[in-house]
Structure formats: C-alpha cells, structure tokens
Amino acid sequence: xKNQHQVVFxxxxxxxxxxxxxxxxxxxxxxxxxxxxxSSSVLVGVLGxxxxxxxxxxxxxxxxxxx
Numbered sequence: 001x002k003n004q005h006q007v008v009f010x011x012x013x014x015x016x017x018x019x020x021x022x023x024x025x026x027x028x029x030x031x032x033x034x035x036x037x038x039s040s041s042v043l044v045g046v047l048g049x050x051x052x053x054x055x056x057x058x059x060x061x062x063x064x065x066x067x
Contacts (some may be wrong), residue, residue: 011032023053023060024053027047028050028052029049034048035047035048035049
C-alpha cells in the first residue's frame with residue numbers, strides 16, 4: 001500500500017482580508033464603543049456593533065463598493 005498525502009492550499013485575496021479588517025475590526029469596534037458609551041451596557045454595545053456592521057456590509061454589497 002502506498003501512503004498518499006494530500007495538501008490543500010487556499011488562497012485569500014488581499015481585498016478580502018482588507019475588507020474584513022476594515023469592516024469587522026475597525027467599524028465593529030467603533031460601533032461597540034459608541035453604543036457602550038451611550039447606553040452604559042455591554043450587551044447593547046455588542047448587539048449594536050453586530051447590527052450596524054451587518055448593515056454596513058449589506059449596503060456595500062448593494063452598491064458594490066471596493067475597499
């Protein structure tokens with residue numbers, strides 16, 4: 001029996017990484033702190049961050065913006 005090893009390579013576009021970093025990390029963090037400061041609640045901050053980040057993603061998909 002011959003032992004065969006398979007190696008799978010996945011490629012990720014630079015624009016995908018940049019889009020994730022800008023949308024999820026930077027904008028999500030900004031919305032989190034905005035809602036947390038306004039409401040003094042971590043739960044509201046998390047939910048507001050999630051909802052606003054998803055809203056921004058859907059708006060950019062409809063308008064086909066490129067980062």
